[in-house]
Structures are given as C-alpha cells and as structure tokens.
Amino acid sequence: MSLPIQNIIPVIHAKWFGSDETCLIDNVSIDSRSLQNNNGTLFFALVGQHHDGHQYISELIATGVQHFVVSRVPEKLSDKANFLLVNNTLEALQQFAAYYRKQFDFPIIGITGSNGKTIVKEWLNFLLSPEYNIIRSPKSYNSQVGVPLSVIGINERHNLGIFEAGISLVGEMEKLSAIIQPTLGILTNIGSAHNEGFASEEEKISEKLKLFKDAEAVILRKNVKVEALLSPSQKTFTWNYNDASADVSISKKGASVLEITQKDHRFSVEIPFHDKASEENTITCLMVLLHFGYDQKTIQERIANLYPVEMRLQVKNGNNNCTIIDDSYSSDYQSLKIALDFLEQHKTHQKKTVILSDIFQSGFPVEELYAKVFRLLTHNKIDTVIGIGESIGTYLKDYPNFKSFATTHDFLSQFNSEHFSNETILIKGARSFQFEEIVVVLEEKTHETVLEINLNAISHNLNYYKSKLKPSTKMMVMVKAFGYGSGSFEIAKLLAHHKVDYLGVAFADEGIALRNAGITMPIIVMNPENTAFSAMVAYNLEPEIYSASVLKKFIVLAQQKNLSDYPIHLKLDTGMHRLGFEGKDLDELIGLLKNNNFVSVKSIFSHLSSSDVPEFRDFTLEQIQKFDSWSSLLIKELNIAPIRHILNTSGIYSFAEHQFDMVRLGIGLYGVGNDPEEMTHLENVGTLKTIILQIKEIAVGESVGYSRKFRATVPTRTATIPIGYADGIPRSWGNEKGYVTINHQKARIVGNICMDMLMIDVTNIDCREGDTVIVFGKSPRVTELADVVGTIAYEILTSISHRVKRVFYKE
Template identity: 65%
Template sequence: MSLDLKNIVTVIQAKWLGNRTDTNIENISIDSRSLQNGPKTLFFALVGPNNDGHDYISTLITQGVHNFVVTHIPHELADKASFFVVDDTLKSLQIFAAYYRSMFHFPIIGITGSNGKTIVKEWLNFLLSPDYNIIRSPKSYNSQVGVPLSVLAINEKHNFGIFEAGISTRNEMEKLEFIIKPTIGILTNIGSAHDEGFSNIGEKIKEKLKLFKNVSVLIYNKNKTIDSFLNPTIDTFSWSCTDHHADVFITTKSILDKTILKVKIQNNHFEIKIPFRDDASIENAIHCMMVMLYLEYDYQTIETRMELLFPVEMRLKLKNGINNTTLIDDSYSSDFQSLKIALDFLESQKQYKKKTLILSDIFQSGLSNEDLYSGVSQLIISNKINRVIGIGETISKYKSKFLNCTTFQNTDDFIANLNQLNLSNETILIKGARTFHFEKIVAALEEKTHETVLEINLNAISHNLNFYKAKLNPETKIMVMVKAFGYGNGGFEIAKLLEHHKVDYLGVAFADEGISLKNSGINLPIMVLNPENSSFEAIIQHQLEPEIYSIKGLKAFLKIAEQKKLYHFPIHIKLDTGMHRLGFEEENIEELILILKASKAVVVKSILSHMATSDDVKHQAFSLSQIDLFEKLSLQLITALQINPIRHILNTSGISNFSQAQYNMVRLGIGLYGISNDAEEQKQLENVGTLKSIISQIRTIDAGESVGYGRRFVAEKPTKIATIPIGYADGISRHWGNGVGFVTINNQKATIVGSICMDMLMVDVTNINCFEGDSVIIFGESPTVIYMAEKLKTIPYEILTSISQRVKRVFYRE
C-alpha cells in the first residue's frame, strides 16, 4: 500500500488540521502497540467499550506517527501532528477500506455462516494457492473492524481474495458487503450461534444473505428454508446429499479414518477422498470442492488436492492427557450447535471406549434454559457419553437432566477437586465458554511432553516460497533445494508441499536423497547436483537427472547410458564461471561439444553455473563477470548443439540481487527456510524451524560451586540452574556454551553456563520464574539461527544442517 494522504482525506470526508500535505501512507493501524507504527502510518483512533484510541496518540507521536483519524483532537496535541477529524472513526475506516477494495478487480470469495468460515477459508487458501496469489483474512478477522483491516492488506501482487464475514446482530452485513464486495459467495450453514441478536431464524438468514447481493454466484447447501429467502436474480451453484435437484449431488462413505465423496455433476461422476469422518469437516470440504468445480478445475486435480486437507487448529485440538487419557480441547466456545459438532468429533476421534464431557454453561443458544438443557441432555444420551462434569451456576441447576453428572460452581472449584474425579483411560471432551477459562483445565490434564523436537512450520515455507516467486518473471521456472535433509528441516514432507505448490524442480546433493524422495512418492523432476560415478546406475533406474561437471564424469555416464540403449536421457551441464568447485571450464567446452554431438543417449536439459558472491555487494563486479562468462559459454553450447535448454545461475541471494540474470530458472535454497543475508529482506520472511526442548531438572548451587565438565562455570552467588536434555550429539555446537549462547524460557533469555555436554546443557534461570517440564526454545524467533551463526562465526546453513536426525521433526500448519 502506498497512497496519497490527500486522497484518503477526500474519501473519508475528514476535516484536516495540520500542515503535512505530502505524506504517502503505507500502513493503516488501530493498535498503538504495533512496532510497524511510523511516519508513513495512518492511525485510526477507534473507540470501543474498553479502550479509546485517542488515549494513545501522545505516545504514538513520540514513536514517529504523524497522522491520525480522530473524532476530536486530544488536549495540547493540536500542533503536534496532523489530525483528520470525522464523526465516526470506525465508519471512516470502513469507508476507506471499501474505497481501497474498489482499486482491485480480481475474484474475491466472501464467506459467511454460523460455523466453518475460518476452516473453509484456510482450506481454500491451501487448495487454490498453487495457482493464485491469495489475500485472505488473518485468523478470524471477520468483524466490523477485522474485515476492513483484512481488505487493507491487499496489494498489487494479489490476484484472488478470500474473506470471512461474521455478524452477531441486525444491520451489520451490509457494512461488510460494502467493504468486501465479493464476486463469489459461500454460505457455510445457518446454526444457533449469535441467535440472541435476531428475533427469529428468518431474520438471521436474510441478514447473512445480504453479503451476496452482488455476487456472480452463491455456493450453498441446498435447503428449502434458505431457498425461500434467496433473491431469484442471484445465480446459485448448490450441492446436497439429499436433494437431487441440487446442481451437485453427493453421497458419502466412510472407510477407516477417511470419507469417500461420490460426486455427480450433470452427467459426470467422480470420487474424491478426504482425511476426515466428522460431518462438519465433510461439509466444509464439500464447500471447498464446489469452489474448485466452479473455477473449472479438472477432477484429477480436485481429487489430488482434497486428499491433502488437514485439520485446522482453532477450537478442536486433540492432545494426550495424564493417566492414559485423550483430551479434545474445545475450551473457547459453548454454543449448542458447536457442541453437536464437538461431540461428533469426539466419536470419530475417541481412543478409549469411556467418554467424558466437561461442559460449562452454554451461551448464544436462543432457547430457554429448560429447553436448552433438555436438548443438551438428549444430545449427550444419543452420543453415549458415560460421564458429564458440569461447570457453572446454570448447568448446576439442571444437573438432574443428566445421568452420572457431577457439577462445580466454577473452574477453580473443579481443579481443587480434580484428584477425586479419577479421570483415567478415557476420552475427555473439554468444552467451555471463554469466560470460564477452561485452558486451566487443559493445562491440568494435559500430559507434559519430555522430548526435544524441531517444529517445522509448513505455512512459513509456503509464505517464503511465494515471497521469492513474487520476485520472478511469470515465465521463470523455480528449482528448490531440498538437499541435506531439507537443510536439516526434513526431506519428504517439504518436498510434498513443494510438489503441491507446483515448483518445477527439486535439487538434491546425492543420489540416495533423490531415491528416497522418489520411493516416497515424489513425482517432481529431481536433479542430483553432486552425483558420484558409482551412483549413475541408480540415478537412471529411479529417473533422477544428474548434473555433469567433468569430461570424465560425462564419459562414465555415457558408457552406462549407451549400454542401456537410452535415448535423450536428461542431463544438466555445470559450467565453472569462477566458483572453482565443480564444472566445465572454458578450455573444456570444445571437447564437451564434440562428445555431446556424438551421442544421442543424453539430452542437455539445462545448463547451469553457481555464483560465489551473490550475497556480497563488495564483490558485485565479480558476480557480474560470472554472469557474463555464463552467458558466453552457455550460448556457445546452445549454438553448437542447436538446443534450447533451461539456463540457471541464480541462488537465493542472486534472485534478490541480480534479477536481470533469471534466465529460464532460478534455484531457491536457504531463503525457503526463512534465512536471508539481507536484513530488510529478512523482515519479510517467516521463521520455519523452532527447536524446542524442556527443563529436566532445576537445582540451586551455592557460591563457589561449579557446573559441568572442567568446572568452566563457577557461581559467584547462589544460582538457580536448569538442565535441558539437548547437547552436541543433537547438533548444538560446544562453542555455544560457556556464556556465549542462550535459550528462551517463558519469553526470557537464559544464558548457557558451563560446557555443553553430549546430551545436555545447563542454563542460568535465577531470575526466571520456571519449573521442571517447562518448554525451552533452543532456536527459532529468539535466538534466531542468524544470531547463533554470527556468534559462532559460521553461517546459518551449518546451524540448520547440524541438527541430528535423532531429534524428532514435527510438521504443522497454523
């Protein structure tokens, strides 16, 4: 975003008091705590029930913010900044967001409904992101404030939008429709959430349908009630599992932990498999499938992508509990409709026959308490719940409606009596309204994990990939390096994600890495950058593509290729343009051409070289000389052999610093994993790997006592020491010990003391409130891998690739 402040003032019809007339605005803010606030920020001072943005203007001015949208100018600040006075700052924010939205003309999906909005949004983002640069609502930004902030995040790189719209009462949806202006609508369902804001279900349906008054199509589950409220001028694309008059008819069949959807559309039939069995996930998945059908995706693509759908961690989280229990954490909502969904989820995920429900008072039901708890009782009976534990004054009054029920007045009362409940060998659904703070119950019942893990954020990998893609010409191909176990982050899981994102090539160092990926089902072309002659047979067998960098290696490969009577097997020719590591030098080119001309067993798929200093501006002249030599030698090969190969020389730093040399393809390496040599670029990347452990033991030592081998740390005063089960056998450098490095515990730095041992390290936690079993961040957001590398006088590559394979990798999507 970069907009002239004068235009903004005109749009929101503000009275301008101030003398700054030339400011371009690049950031809209409503949060005084944001570190992004600065001279190019326009701050909207929103007034809410608990906060007034006007109260923070003085502080923001000291932080460099110059421009404020206000309803009044705070006392003594009139000459301190520029103020744009309006009647209603929220309304002005919405008007501005609507104006900003009108500047973009790509498809936008608007999603509303009682449940499933965020999941459908996140799944659609996953399903469509290989083909579009998508802007979507962050988390659940679907409110009167969240929607404009979401829309204001659009930039010129985006070509598809997905936004949620949530309402709780009348006359809200028109404002959101005015901002979002969706071209495609999705109505997920109509349930009981926020019933209290409407006089009847009809009023609620009419309000939600206002989001779709200008859409090209509305996608929904065909329903007679909804049909009766639909504007007949709106085109619809409906589905149903019961009504054959729907545009798409679907039947479902469960197999183990998956569901087969048999889909009939017009005279066509196809099947897809999704990794879920609960009704809510099936419904959400069908909405996503309908969007793909409307966008005319082929059935094979739909089938392939839908099978990769994943649980979205929002309200329902499956966790291991103490005493051989399984916990289903739904500790932030308590309406009747979501209880039905949670109980369905409990049934599909239960690991123990015995089922217990911990339930708070229920809100947002739209029913009298008598009818509500009678309905809950019937729901519990039908789901064969063995025990109910009710928490809250209201549910306690209706205890008699439940069999085998124990009640408590509040959460603290429950926790105080926890040991008397004998929770063991059962599946426990924990479902409560936010005001009951059921997260305390989850914390009390959750099993504390005692292991060191490297958590890999697949969303961050996708973000970083798209960041670098945005720097490329549309026709430029991309090879992603997954060598060295994906730079220590894991091979197959990352390769699978990259395949989903339709990268053109994967790069590995040795044949066995490529063979492992092929055996795991990766179908992308895989280039082996450092093939040994002894691996050529295996490379051919597994359809890998070798980099050839010497006459000797070429002759060895041709000998095998001709014995096997191969024809045009793809190879990649490496040129040495100054790295002086591997590659054909200029004096080898004539001989190389003669050998290649004489054989039809291979075809040159690509010509490549490697830049030695693409990350260092001091050596820009050398980098340019490498590019020039690559141009000369590669053209010599192309002309002599009369071929049209892919050419590539740029690595991660080269993509950013030498975009003129993109040729036909670039090779993305460390940047994918969230590491850049450029400080400004680093701010745009997301952290991928977080190495975590726990505190095994805490002890206090007296002054004069030492810690670890060699007594390299001696306490000068009583010191609290925590021992963490990770050491140099796990890949932590011994040079990181003895006061050089630190870990993060409860958001505080804990200095490493003494020598790092093979399996353990010790830290000073004297000033940190922590306990045995608490989580420890070895690296991630703090300390970063870049910081560690600087202190250890090495490079981030070494830090990442040193993490031992004995450290468990855990992959997740946020």
C-alpha cells in the same frame, strides 16, 4: 449450499459462456488439487503473481468439474464447460461471498486485531456452543481469500457466526467488512504485526476499525487513541484494568482470579492461565458473555473450563513407518474438509486411514451431515475409517472397511500401534474425545527435544522469492542435506503442491529416498557418483554432468541400457572452481554431444561464489557474463534450447535482472537470507524447542558442569534441559556466550555444553520444570547462534541430529 448458477451470474457481473444455465452449485473451490471437486463445484480461477488457476482448467474438466469463474476463457475449451467471464476472479469470489452472506439473518461476530484473533474465536465457539449452532472461520482463515471461503460455509441451520479478519495493507478491510457484515465487533490486542503495510499506527488502527462500520457494538479494551478513531455514533462495550470509566473494570486477585465490576454488579472469575496474553483473550471472551446477557454462574463455570487451543495441523513420524497427521482438538465439517486436503498433500504412503470422532456444530441435520462426510471420505479415497462416538458408528457403518468404537478408551483397549504400518493416518476428533491419547500411542517415541517446521512459513518464503521473478521464470528448490536439516520428504511434498519445476539433491540416495516417498517431480542430482548412475536411471533421477570423463561414463551406461534422450544438466565453472566445465573444455564437450541421441541437455547452469558479498559484485557480474557467453556458444553449436540458470538464493535477491530461464532457491526457503533487509521479508521456519528437566539452587562458590567452567558469585537458580552437542548444538555456544528463551525471557547458558544436556541461568525468570524452552526460532534466530560461534546458519541447521524429532505443522 444449492444455488442456481443463473443467480450467480449478475452477482459477480459475469458474462456467460456455456450451455446449461439451469445447473445447481453446491460447492465453491479455488484449489485444483482438492479431491472434493465435483460436477457441482464452481471453480474460481484465481490469478496471483506466480500462480494462475486457469492453467488447471483442462485437468479439472477431465475430473468432472464443469463450472468456472475466469478472467479469460481458455482456448479450445470454450465448448467443454460453463464459463463465467469476469474482470477479476478474486473480486468475483468476494462479491459472491458477500451476496451469500446476505442470504442469512443471524448475529455475526467479527474479530480483528494484531494478536489473539484465532484464540478468541475458538474460545467463543466453546463458550457459546451450548446455546448456538455456530459457523466459524476454520483454522486461521482470515485473509482476502480465507474470509470468503469461511463465509461460504454458512448453511440454514446456523444461528451464530464468528469470523476473524486479518489485513496487511490499506484498503483490504473494506472488502472483508462487506463479506462478514458483523453485527458485533471485537478488537483484540493491537501490536506490531504488519506495521510495514501502513504509514502509521493510527492508519493501521483506522483500517482495522472499518470492519465494524455497521456493527451494533464493538468490544475492546478502553483506549483513548482507538476510541478517537471510531465513529462518534459507534456504540462500544469497553473493559480495562482498575478503570472506573470503562464499562467493565477488571482487577487481579492473585495469579488466576479476576474481579469483575460492571456498574453495581461485582463477581470474581477464576481463569486457568497465568500468561498475560491468555488473560487478555479470556477477558475479551468474558465481555462477549456479558454482552449476550449470560449469568454470573454460567460465566464462572465456562471460563474456568477454557483450554489451550492447538491451531495447527501437525505431521509427525509414527511407529511402523507410519506418518501421523495430528488434528486431535477439533471436529467440525469445515475443518474436516481442510484436514482431508492436507492429508492428500502430505501423505507418505498410498494407504490412507482416518480416525474420526463424532462431528459437532456442522449446522446440518445429522443424517445429511454424515451423508456429506461419507461423500468426502469417498472422494478423498480413504482406505480405512475408524469412527469413535455414538453417531458416527451409526451413520458411517456402510463405509468400506469401517471400524466403530463407542469411546476413545474402547479403541485404545483393542488397538495399538502394531495394527498400523506403512500408512498415513489422520487423527481428527473433538476435544472431548481426548484423541491426544491416540497420538501418544501411535507416534514414534523420541525425547522431548523437537524441531518444529512451519509449513506456512516455507510457503511464504517461496512466494517472496517468486515475487522477484518474471512469471515465466522456472524455480528449482534445493532439498539436499535432509532439506537443510528440516526434513526433505515433507518439504518436497509441499513444493510439489506449489508446483515448483525441479528439486535438487546432492547425492543419488537422497533422490531415491524422495522417489520412495512418492515424489514424482523432476529431481536433479548435483554431485552424481559414477557408481550410482544405474540407480539414478532406475529411479528417473537426472544427473549434473561436470566433466568430460563423467559424461563419457554416463553415455556408455546409456548405450548399455539402450536409453534415448536421457535428461542431463551441464555444469559450467565460471569462477567457483569446485566442479564444472571451464571455457577450455567447451570444444571437447561439444564434440561429445554433437549427434549424440543417448542424452539430452535439459539445462545448462553455473554457480555464483560470492553473490552474497557486495564487495565482489564485479566478480559476480563477470561470472554471469562468462556463463551467458559459454552457454550461448553451446546452444548455438549443439542447436538445443535448454533451461539456463545461475542464480542461487542471494543471487535471486541481489541479481534478479539476470534470472535467465530458472533460478535455484536454497537456504532462503528455510528463512535465512544473507542480507539484513532480505531477512525482514522472510518468516522463521524452524523452531528448536525442548523442556526444563530440573531446576537447582546453586550457592555462592558452587560450580556447574564439566571442568567447573561456571562458578556462582551470587545465589543462582539453574535449569537443566535435555539437548547437547550430540543434538547439533555447538559446544562453543556454552559458557555464557549463548542463550535460550523461556517465557519470552533470555536465559544464558552456563558452564560447558554436555553431550545430551546443557544448563541455563533462570535466576530472574518465573519458570518451572516442564516449561518449554526455545533454543532457536524467532528468538534467538539461528543466525544469532551462528554469529556467536563463528559459523553460518547452514552448518547449524544441517547439524541438528536425526534423533531430534521433526514436527511439521500448518496454521
């Protein structure tokens, strides 16, 4: 991209405030934190309910960014940069992307549907790349923001585009259609995702079909309901199982062979999958190959080589205190930019290393491509680059501290995990380089049971609770108890990226660990022990003060260390009767703090005991009234202006009108609400999964497990999985009270749960050794497990053993 800024002004209907209309734009950004922003960047200051890009303009100017699309020109900055003033910056981004798309004239495939969009896109990229230079949506960039950013990645060397579009509300698809302007449409599976945004299934389908209003043809599974909603003039290319009325009829021959019939032509294709979803996604891709006129032999060869797609960036623990970011299945320029931003957000060490393969399908001439990659790595301050492949070794040889290897085998034969320590390593390579072998060598070895943490879901849940607040209300998020079992470092880094105001931990050592991991934002220690005061001061941690004796001891320490205005947070006990000053203690508290310059009251707060219990609503309101009265007295007598906060997760949901200056988000961030309606708005964060170790046939009368608690009354097939009560699974969940999920089917737990294993009934489930087992996640939810054993989700989550590997991922 290289566009004169004066060409952009009329496209987005902007009013110009600036001094240089001759400058060129070579990059578009919406993220102020990206290290890829430069003096050729056009920054769109997007505004949402709880984010405003305008507030970062001054710091962007300081880093060299000079061009901004804004809905208001910031005060005192009007002469510091060039501003393009518009009514709505998101609409301006979309208008720019639609204009940019029109600069190119080649086939564009537009994909929408409820499921399978990203899989189909990635498989089509694999199937068509030998003949085409493809630009495609990176990862799952299919939203109102993601689609324009994807399209802006087109350059002059591309000759085929593949973009996916996802919607959740009426009116959204028309905007995406204007941006993508597909020549060929694909409708994948229609399911229940985002049903809540539409009045009916027909309305949802009609909205999705708007993507194809100007497409030359649409590929879809034959469906009378869907076809009735298409324009009568719309050309379609349909498929269905054993249906002669479809353009292509599909029949099954065994588990993995499809018989394809198109008019008088018939041939078979072997597919490398057995599940229904993958089969249908494969057929959709096959339809595209037929539409493009590929011959039978090519279709058979390429379909047989399809592979499972890993769509996630994953954060894993590495050996020697390293952090591994695993993106080992793709290597293209657009996804490299995303991966480098992710690396910066989730680094746990200052030293950053990138292991990178040759880059394919960039659309750039090879010299220009690697010049861009060189600049990307430089802007992101990568300390060490290990290049694997023929091209990268030639074109990046001058990068400081660059090491080159011809093949992955060459690298593994000369390097091992001992060569890396105390660094964050991004592993990014094209599938053909088999970088998963590098990940296996470098990651910390643990058993097959893992707790996967969905960082997208964390962000979604955070934004859901933000949506219930005023824009001015601050947010404190609790990351105590190892982030409710999810991992405090990684969650804290994501929260810092979202610019929450405070983190909360229970004890000083939790805060110290966060500081050592590079977290610099304010941290409140909710249960400070007197013996930890010195360490708290050394690590800039802010104590909760809940009694006169604690306050006196901290003031003595402040005097000894010659501190001035050290931040403290006063806890009031309005009815929880756990910790805090009561009404009778306020006079003494005021006396201790008046004319005291050793400490400064940053916030005053209390804790609701029953905000999740509707029958105690009056008691909760009484707590809030006490808090308002007592905190107002302190503010008046001490002449201070602290932050006030009392609402916890259920308080935010049920008592948002009493949000004061800040709220404290806890378990809700991790996908657990205290109200069934609240739960419908939250996304599942943690998925505890393992594998089948062994399958056994149990005869009638035989028993399973300790104490022979299960005895077979019919021939039974059982599977043993490597997880038990030492991993945090309650022993009381055994003996057919609980279940796990295999291939979307329930498998009851039989017999007593052991320390390291449990057994399940798989008699009626098609499964084999090595198959994945979901212990909890979307099904069963952790709340279901808690209900069965008579506890709360908090206890289950915080009990998951540290020997269970945590894997953090972002779609």
